[in-house]
Amino acid sequence: MCLAIPGRVDEIITEGDLRVGKVNFGGVVKRVCLDYVPEVEVGDYTIVHVGFAISKIDQESAEQTLADFRAMGVLDEELASEDEAFARAADKPQSPCPDGSCDPQ
Amino acid sequence: MKYLTEFRNGEVAQRMAREIHQLTTRPWKIMEVCGGQTHSIIKNGIDQMLPACIEMVHGPGCPVCVTPLELIDKALAIAAQPGVIFCSFGDMLRVPGTNGDLFQVKGRGGDVRVVYSPLDAVDLAAKNPDRQVVFFGVGFETTAPANAMSVHLAKRRGLRNFSLLVSHVLVPPAIEAIMSSQGNQVQAFLAAGHVCSVMGYWEYPPLAEKFKIPIVVTGFEPLDLLDGIRRAVRQLEEGRHEVENAYPRVVTFEGNRAAQSLLAEVFEVTDRAWRGIGVIPKSGWRLSEAYRDFDAEERFQISGIRTAESPLCHSGDVLRGAIKPAQCPAFGKQCTPRHPLGATMVSSEGACAAYYNYGRFLSAEELASAGSATSGEVHA
């Protein structure tokens, strides 16, 4: 969850008091707050973490990083929808203490 | 895995690994602080490309792993209350509390939602004025600007039904605590690139000076990690201890000023308990006086929490870098990602899960010799 991923700003709109960009991560488009990067404009690449752009990056580095992250399989996890996140968690059944040794009672 | 072979055989990767081998004359222990980097090192087998005497120690840098059990239990209690919409990042769903996890709370009828961004939680609060919306704000400095903005917006928009359950931890005090701990063997640090993209690296020179350690700001891709390790080894071999930026395409010395100024307004420094490690002085953030009304711990007075960690779990030793996951007696036996006993097994960025998922069942000695076998290949 500490990963920040690069994307291209396709469009900038104002949502009430926020500067919001439609940011394209190699095909997946997300709504991203641009308030921390006032210098970023349409067509620029920016590093995004949990819906917030935190720094600018050049196009070449951005595209290389996107390709690397996709190949490493971390892109899907970062951009997962709510349903996908629950599906992933459902796939990981657990009991916090299978041997009962940490049961407070 | 195709990517792995390509990376391992890649000209640049080979050249960097060769350079590290040529530089190395003595054993060194280097800690990567960030869980994302641990994941990348193990997944790409970077530790196995290094000389056998270079040991990568996996630090406490997974916010999911170090969130204290008491706070997880509070989250579970709040999420189970009627009228609450409890929002979290997906990573937190399966973190074991004393009795169950958020996923189970949802199964029992709790309204638990996964959001991509804290902004989504603020939107939910605006759309559901008759419900209390709580966001579980965990993370390092990378995530803090997002969480700070969510509270700031809620205040500006007058949303009285939004609150933040805060568990923010900071990297520099953790480095300080590790270096000051008894029996510490870490000799150099790779600082987490994305933390530094927000905070810059002006906090690190005093640490490098005080403990005489090289600190290299490093990215997450395999080549970035090799480069960071190479720079750390070179400094160690030359007896230098400087702060170096090996990630200049994203990180500047000052960091993101706009983010830092909102962080200073919304948060204040506080002592924080790190799961498995204990309390580290001034190692986290809580909401400042002006935003205290938005603190979920104040809004929902949850009392009577009794926590119990599994006595089998050694995640504290893993997080401090004292043992490797495979040295924990429960590793791969009573404790697996399907039945995690500790948080370092539940998060994909936790060291135990990274070792398990990539088949690292070897002892430290076996790992070391596996490392030298691989290094032979690199030389060839």
Ligand code: SF4
């Ligand atoms: S393997 Fe499991 S029990 Fe052992 S330290 Fe890791 S999380 Fe704890």
